[in-house]
Amino acid sequence: FDGKSLNFKTEEKPEYLGTIAAGNPWEAMHKARNGQPAIPMPLMRALPMQDTIDILTYAQTLPTE
Numbered sequence: 829f830d831g832k833s834l835n836f837k838t839e840e841k842p843e844y845l846g847t848i849a850a851g852n853p854w855e856a857m858h859k860a861r862n863g864q865p866a867i868p869m870p871l872m873r874a875l876p877m878q879d880t881i882d883i884l885t886y887a888q889t890l891p892t893e
Contacts, residue, residue, distance in 0.1 A: 830846075830890060830891055831844050831845040831846045831887060831890035831891060832844050832891065834867060834869060836848065836859075836864060836867065842893075844890065844891065844892065844893075845887050845890055846887060846888070846889070846890030846891050846892045847892040847893075848887075849884055849887035849888040849890065850888050850892055851892070853884060853888070856884055856887060857880060857881075857884055860872050860880050860883060860884060860887075861873050861880055
């Protein structure tokens with residue numbers, strides 16, 4: 829629920845969904861639409877673009893640390 833279950837880096841230097849969404853929205857959008865290797869997350873390519881934008885907007889409110 830807080831976005832910390834997806835860590836795109838390591839435990840020593842985490843990079844959570846909120847971290848990416850706040851710091852690099854284009855990267856977050858790409859990961860949301862296309863997925864990330866070795867990270868269990870659904871692809872959202874089938875969703876309308878506005879749904880993906882809404883999810884990105886929510887992700888920007890999640891913790892970054």
